[in-house]
Amino acid sequence: MIEVNNLSFARGNTLIYKNINFKVQPGELLLVKGANGAGKTTLLSNIVNFIDPLKGSITYNGSEIDNHTASQSFLYISETNFAHDSMTLNQNIEYWLSIHNVKFDKHIKEKSVNYFFQQLNLDKKFYQLSFGQKKKLQLLLLMLVNKPVWILDDPLSGLDDRTIINVNTLFEKKLENKGIIILTSHQNITLNNYKTLKLE
Numbered sequence: 001m002i003e004v005n006n007l008s009f010a011r012g013n014t015l016i017y018k019n020i021n022f023k024v025q026p027g028e029l030l031l032v033k034g035a036n037g038a039g040k041t042t043l044l045s046n047i048v049n050f051i052d053p054l055k056g057s058i059t060y061n062g063s064e065i066d067n068h069t070a071s072q073s074f075l076y077i078s079e080t081n082f083a084h085d086s087m088t089l090n091q092n093i094e095y096w097l098s099i100h101n102v103k104f105d106k107h108i109k110e111k112s113v114n115y116f117f118q119q120l121n122l123d124k125k126f127y128q129l130s131f132g133q134k135k136k137l138q139l140l141l142l143m144l145v146n147k148p149v150w151i152l153d154d155p156l157s158g159l160d161d162r163t164i165i166n167v168n169t170l171f172e173k174k175l176e177n178k179g180i181i182i183l184t185s186h187q188n189i190t191l192n193n194y195k196t197l198k199l200e
Contacts (some may be wrong), residue, residue, distance in 0.1 A: 002047065002149065002180060007056030009042055013092050016042055020056070022197055025149075026178040029171060031089060034199030040184040041079070043199070044151050047182065048076045075100070077138055077148040078154055079154050085127035089137060092126055093144075100145045105170060112143040128164070132158045138165075142170050152183035165190075 007020040016039040024030045032040050045051045047058055049070045060073060068095050070076075080149070083092045097104060113120055116136040129137065135158045142150065156164050168190045174181055 001061060003055045003059050004047070004092055005058075005059075007043075007046065007058065008054040009039060009046060009051075010054045011042075012094050015054075017199055020183055020197070020199075022195070024180050024182060024195065026180055027175050029181040029183070029189070029191060029194040030193055030196045031150065032182065032184045032199065040199060041153050041169060044076070044078075044182065044184065048074050048151050057119050067114035073147055074149045075141060075145050076151040077141060077153065077155060079157070083126045083134070083137070086125060088125060088127075089120070090122040092137070093122070093140065096141060100141075100147075104144055109144065112140050115143065115166060116140060124168070132160060133162075134160050135159055136163055139160060139167060142167075142174075149180045150183070154184050154186065156185050156187040159187075 001196070002024045004151075006020050008018045016090070020043070023159060024029065026128075032043060034040050038192070046053050049065050050065055063069065069135045082096075084095070093109065106196055113122070114137060118194055126134065126137075135155075156167060159167070165185060171181060171189070171191060
């Protein structure tokens with residue numbers, strides 16, 4: 001379970017949000033909504049321990065979240081592409097998996113690629129992809145990295161309808177397996193049950 005108590009964050013003299021409280025149990029999805037500048041990305045960065053809050057606490061299974069917990073238990077995918085433009089798609093995938101200490105076989109990688117792409121040449125350079133293709137390549141991590149918590153910053157932006165359906169299917173399977181998902185999104189989530197947190 002992830003529990004946030006009385007969380008506040010300020011940037012300089014500007015208070016971004018104040019006294020945020022919520023709990024997310026295994027098998028639950030929390031959708032964080034709000035206007036641009038409301039602090040959605042900042043909240044996710046607080047949860048994964050990238051930046052410290054002004055006050056309040058964030059715990060995972062009863063313990064304060066530190067860098068070790070975040071790296072072992074959380075898969076964080078941000079809006080910013082974290083790939084090397086000059087490397088091939090294959091090289092980028094292998095690099096991402098090495099960061100997460102994941103070993104994979106060729107069949108699993110090919111199955112994951114085919115789930116998001118009808119055709120994709122993994123020998124292409126990353127810079128040659130469109131924005132949507134880069135986003136889909138990043139989302140391969142949802143299938144290749146097995147961590148109990150997904151923290152996703154606007155994962156559906158720039159995706160075609162078919163891919164959005166596929167990602168929502170992954171969400172359903174993650175929740176069926178008692179995973180936890182916290183995400184921001186401007187697109188619709190098609191799940192029947194999820195929690196919503198609105199940042200003003």
